[in-house]
Amino acid sequence: MSDVPCLNCGACCATFRVSFYWGETDAAPEGIIPSLLTEQVNLHYSCMQGTNQPSPRCVALLGSIGEGVRCSIYEKRSSTCRDFSYHGENGQSSPACQRARALHGLPPLPFDPQGPELIPTIAA
C-alpha cells in the first residue's frame, strides 16, 4: 500500500482548470500530452478537457474520487500536474490540495508544517 494519498483521492483533478503551455501537447514537436484530450484556452495555453467547466473533471481521470483513482496519461501528464504537490509532500504545505479535498468532502491531510519535531523538548 502506497503512502501517497493521491491514489485514494483525485480531488485536484476535478477541481481546477488544468492548463499549460500548448507546446506541452503532442501537437508540438517536443510535446507529450495527447492533444486529443486537450482543448485550447487561448493563443498560448491549452487545458485538459473536462477541466474548463463549472464542475470540472479531467477526462484522463479514471476511478472514483475519494476512493480509488488513476491518471490514464500519468507518464504523459502536464507540468501543471507534475508540479502539483499533495499537502505534506516534501515537508511542504499545499493549501490548494487541502481546498480541493474539502470541496469533495474529504478530510484534510494530517500534515502540520509546525510539526511536533519542531517543538523543543525539555531535557529531563
Ligand code: SF4
Ligand atoms: S487533492 Fe491532494 S491528495 Fe488529492 S490527488 Fe490532489 S494532490 Fe493528491
Ligand code: SF4
Ligand atoms: S492529466 Fe492526470 S494528473 Fe493531470 S489533471 Fe488529468 S487525471 Fe489529473
